[in-house]
Amino acid sequence: MTGQPFGAMGHLLVLIRADGGVREICKEERELKMADISELRKAIREFRCHEKSAESAVNLVPSENKMSPLASMPLGSDYYNRYFFNDALDPDFWQFRGGQAAAELETGLAVRSLARLGRAPYVNVRPISGMSAMMIAMAGLGGEPGGTVVSVDAASGGHYATADLALRLGFASATVPVAQGRVDEVRLERVLRERAPKLVYLDLQNSRHELQVSRVAELIAAHSPRTLLHVDCSHTLGLVLGGALENPLDAGADTMGGSTHKSFPGPHKGVLFTRSGEMHRKLRDAQFKMLSSHHFAETLALGLAASEFLHFGQAYAEQLIGNAQLFSKLLGAEGFDVVTDDDGHATSTHQVWVKIGNAARTDSLSRALYDHGIRVNVQVDLPGVPGPLLRLGVSEFTFLGGREAAVHALVKEFGNARSDIRRDGKGSLRVRAQYGPPHYFADLP
Structure with missing residues (x-):
């Protein structure tokens, strides 16, 4: 439709359609459309004003x-609109070709840069947020429904949703207190002995202290050696990958990960690291079943941010x-x-x-x-x-x-x-x- 009136009959306006036909709209509808356009223009002006204010805040x-100008580039590109599933770069599996030209920015640059930073040969860049990474890690590493997943008590600084998420995924939940970055060893040892949990998920978000991981790994090895240890370092990821805080994988964690936009200066995404091929497969299997679009443009932004980092x-x-x-x-x-x-x-x-x-x-x-x-x-x-x-x-x-x-x-x-x-x-x-x-x-x- 051209949107141009060519005649008026009382309160009706006649518009030319793109196919050459006509449509009549009432005057009230036209006024409503104009009001909508006015509101849109007002919203755009306000957005630009707030954006200018943010630049000086x-x-x-x-x-x-905040992301760097380089890392921000993909978010305004055509790749924001595209799917990319062929991370194996199989020449016979290009079902969605929109992301083909930039595929190696994910499979090469992003994964390679993050692997170097995390000193982990296996990296999953597909989670779309910290919570997405949490769900994938818990589903992939928590074993069969009914097993126990241990997490940090929210009152001690753990994420508010972790224990509830474990329950929603069909696991039993147990929590442990943390004080000044140290897990309550007595409580953890008792849970390990009595419940032999499938997964300990350490997720300290509100903390002025570095999370002490090595002692937790030691207790697991001593009292429940089949239990897996995942560390969610969403808040401290930039400090870990920058070498200012200990890498949880060095301290005995099987896997680590989290969101990429807190102390790490990346996009709103999630990432998972491991040094174990078996753990990587578990995470990949869970991710494949729980996540479709992984927000390709944000993944490219993550790769550029990691390369700069x-x-x-x-x-x-x-x-x-x-x-x-x-x-x-x-x-x-x-x-x-x-x-x-x-x-x-x-x-x-x-x-x-x-x-x-x-x-x-x-x-x-x-x-x-x-x-x-x-x-x-x-x-x-x-x-x-x-x-x-x-x-x-x-x-x-x-x-x-x-x-x-x-x-x-x-x-x-x-x-x-x-x-x-x-x-x-x-x-x-x-x-x-x-x-x-x-x-x-x-x-x-």
Whole structure:
């Protein structure tokens, strides 16, 4: 249909169709269509405005990160619309040819780069999120329905959905507490002895401490040697692949994985690693039955992000830990109530927790920081600390070039927001003015 009226009869408009025929629409319908177009134009303007604001913001949400310009390229490409199933590159199996030209960016670049980073010869890049990776790992490694899957108690910092997901997949669920990154050994040993679980799924998401994996592996070997150990390092994946935290596979885990957009600066995807061909087949079998489209463009973006990370990952991960520790120290010196252990330890990861007061005071500071262009995350159920709190992370800040000078500027803006001064909307700009070179290729080689 051309959409052009060629005549009017009372309240009816006559439109020419593409096939040469005509259709009559009433005046009210035409006005409604015009209103819809007006709303669409308004939405586009608002989107562009918010996008411009985001470009100057400082984001401190620990479960979010930003991709580099290079890694972002596939998301605006034709490959976003395409399927790709032929990861064996079988010349007789090109049922969907839309992704053929870029296939080796997944099967070669993405898998090869991630394998080097994870020091694991087997990598599955098909999960579409951290939860997708969780489902695949649990279904692939948990054995037959009815067996027990052990996970971290949500009250100790485990993911809220893990235990329930085990039940929904037909497993029995048992949880273990974790304190300061250490699993309760007495509780775990009892579960291992009494229930001989098929899988221990360690998934510590809310934690200022590095998860201690080796002792868990030792307990499994001693008390239930047929139990498999999977470590979900969604929050710390960038720190693990950058070498700042221990690789769980080195500590005795059979498999590891998680989401790729928290401390790792990749797209919203998931990934699974193992050094065992048998485990790889188990994960692959579960993935094949539980996942159709794996979001090809995001997988290409993951490959580009991983390739860049080979060049920048170690420096980024080390700087990230340093920034988090300096941030917590300076906030404390500024009078903020930073959560620490009895010995004064604030963080070994990318997360910094700050107590502000009651919900009204916490929300007020969050709003004030937002007015300064600084985005924070409020949580009410962090382990061991009655909420609400600010759960802060410096992953994106570090990835974009934040170093010591920028940390000092950031803490100053926290003070400005608390004191309700200089609310000129330029706080994030003052922080970003102190950024150094980013941890990606600003100018492609």
